[in-house]
Amino acid sequence: MNEKQPDSSAADILDVKGLICPLPVLKARKILSGLAPGALLTVEATDPASVIDFPHFCSETGHALVEQSETEGVYRFTIRRKAG
Template sequence: MSATEYDLELDARGLFCPEPVMMLHNRINDVQPGGVLRVLATDPSTTRDIPRFCQFLGHELINQSEDDDLFIYLIRRGQ
């Protein structure tokens, strides 16, 4: 899957912990199981929080990248 293939996007730029993960918890429900959510964030704590979120709730972190101060995540929703 290329970095541009996703079903929905969550723009959490400018938000700080715990807001990005709280928003992610709500937004992931808007994606069908197996669908992909792209998350954009600027809070460095997301590099720890989003992988843990995926692990604990059974979602797949497909890709995690950083472009300057922007963190980009691709998450496949679990069942």
């Protein structure tokens, strides 16, 4: 009956592979709203439009796009939640 507690030191990773626009950004927005200011969220997506959507989302909302990469069709975005 021991429930495994989440490791608060682990990076928050949102897997939205297989979803298409606008779902990856909408799911990221929801997760980011629950994170502390300055916290990092890594999003893994397969939608080619995400390379346009996530930079635009960050510029519109004030979150920082810290890193962006692509490996074998998986796009990875690391976003730092804005202060406040």
